[in-house]
Amino acid sequence: MPIATVNPATGETLKTYDALGAEELERRLAAAETAFRTHRTTTFAERALRMHKAADLLDEDQQHIARVMTTEMGKPVRQARAEAAKCAKAMHWYADHAEELLADEEPASQDVKDSGASWVIVRYRPLGPVLAVMPWNFPLWQVVRFAAPALMAGNVGLLKHASNVPQTALYLEDLYRRAGFAEGCFQTLLIGSGAVEKVLRDPRIKAATLTGSEPAGRAVAAVAGDEVKKTVLELGGSDPFVVMPSADLDRAAEVAVTARVQNNGQSCIAAKRFIVHTDVFDAFAERFTAGMTALRTGDPMDEETEVGPLSSERGRADLEELVADAVESGATVLCGGERPARPGWYYPPTALADVTPEMRIHHEEAFGPVATLYRAADLDEAVAIANDSPFGLSSNVWTHNGIEVDRFVRDLEAGCVYVNGMTASHPAFPFGGVKRSGYGRELSGHGIREFCNITTVWHGA
Structure with a gap:
């Protein structure tokens, strides 16, 4: 190179x-x-x-x-x-x-x-x-x-x-x-x-x-x-963003959009896998998809731009391959998913549902503004899905239930657990991961x- x-x-x-x-x-x-x-x-x-x-x-x-x-x-x-x-x-x-x-x-x-x-x-x-x-x-x-x-x-x-x-x-x-x-x-x-x-x-x-x-x-x-x-x-990282029924859904969805597309989605600590309790899945998905669709994509030098291009042509091609593999295997595109007809290495904010373990995107890191959404029947399944990844950098949990917080902090395989907030690095706090x-x-x-x-x-x- x-x-x-x-x-x-x-x-x-x-x-x-x-x-x-x-x-x-x-x-x-x-x-x-x-x-x-x-x-x-x-x-x-x-x-x-x-x-x-x-x-x-x-x-x-x-x-x-x-x-x-x-x-x-x-x-x-x-x-x-x-x-x-x-x-x-x-x-x-x-x-x-x-x-x-x-x-x-x-x-x-x-x-x-x-x-x-x-x-x-x-x-x-x-x-x-x-x-x-x-x-x-x-x-x-x-x-x-x-x-x-x-x-x-x-x-x-x-x-x-x-x-x-x-x-x-x-x-x-x-x-x-x-x-x-x-x-x-x-x-x-x-x-x-x-x-x-x-x-x-x-x-x-x-x-x-x-x-x-x-x-x-x-x-x-x-x-x-x-x-x-x-x-x-x-x-790498493929951080889970877990949303439970007691969460503030409006706030969780708003932060989820930012957490996914920060730095054009090219961040190891960007939330990538959104694991939502089935009781609030539809309500969260509606809010999240609306937020992703409303983002302003364009010239990164424009002060109003929220999502710019990916860093390289190869990076965009890799992301497109992950999305195509998921769609061919049965994933549902909630928004985005198609390369825009414009110069530069742009890719739209994209959300996929019905993701299964057989799809590459379930285990590989999507380095761009692509989110995967999962339904979890209960706390146990939410933890299991979150840990079903070779990565363990950070994690995000949205709940106001103290018992759930204790369980997530105890059982999530990650170097950080952020409760009701977005992962961010700060000079005073240790940062790093486990597993791969x-x-x-x-x-x-x-x-x-x-x-x-x-x-x-x-x-x-």
Whole structure:
């Protein structure tokens, strides 16, 4: 895949880039190793000063970088601005909290005494250069939620971004440089996916993080495992959105539409499978379908647009194949389902009912604005349908019954359970999944400690 900006609203190639040659790649790896030796010795106060500066610069650049993101991957420009603002907020949060999150810990005094020590502390130390392999769908946020905690912990980062968002990738390197981080602390590697293994096997790279597809995660995990290097993986998701009889149906349907089509439906944590108790299924389906049909699809640079194009022609074709397979196998199209006759890689908000386990879309992730609706006879069946997926990233539950809430929290196989609200990531809360959605956690204290050497310091009498 070429490293290029291709406008998904028109299909026009706007700018192409050459991949780094061997000599330049070596220079950047060496620069990362050199930068780490110094960066790891800086104080939290010094790092925080630079991180706050990066956040302030990003706020100043919000209009510019939002248009870059929209041009490169097609998200509505209002959502792009919100993404930039969220990134700045996360930078400020880690700048303010990293020191306390990584503060030395003292075991219980009796345990220290029993060990024969005069004192014991647990200290968090940075690992070194970390390779980040990141996707195009949230081209700023996915990177910042790694970079902010990693840099604040004293690590340095090398970014291999998706090949269709090179301008966003280069902007991030420039942002951290302008904020005062030393040369080599954060670098963008314009390389193809075929070069990732070589970089990951380099002894100067100490760990890796990947957000992306299941095949990409498997490939990186296999190489990292062979090299015995730490990884954090955030992969696909097919999140359930469960609606029970006690739910506020108007609010649930309104949020369901947003939850499905956010980022043009191209989000791992977008709700994709809508599991509705049979007593309220028809009422919910009517509201949900009306909301999907009313969405404004169009030019992502238009401030009124709610759904823009998919990021690539291949992505749209994959989505069409899933829908066609479902329809051929008996699914009912409640709305959408047909490619519009216009330039660009657009696909309409679509809802399918009568989905069965034999259909591909039941088990595969639909990465675009396509929702599947299921009837559940009772709580047990709702849980069973929700868990009948290879993925386990997040989940949404709509009920005002406390017993049902307890059951869903206990039994849903997911890294997050959102009750009467839409899944969203926040710097203060851990984020990640189970099953084929990956392992490890991002954000919060859990995320900043993922790439730390957790060191026990035992001191004898």
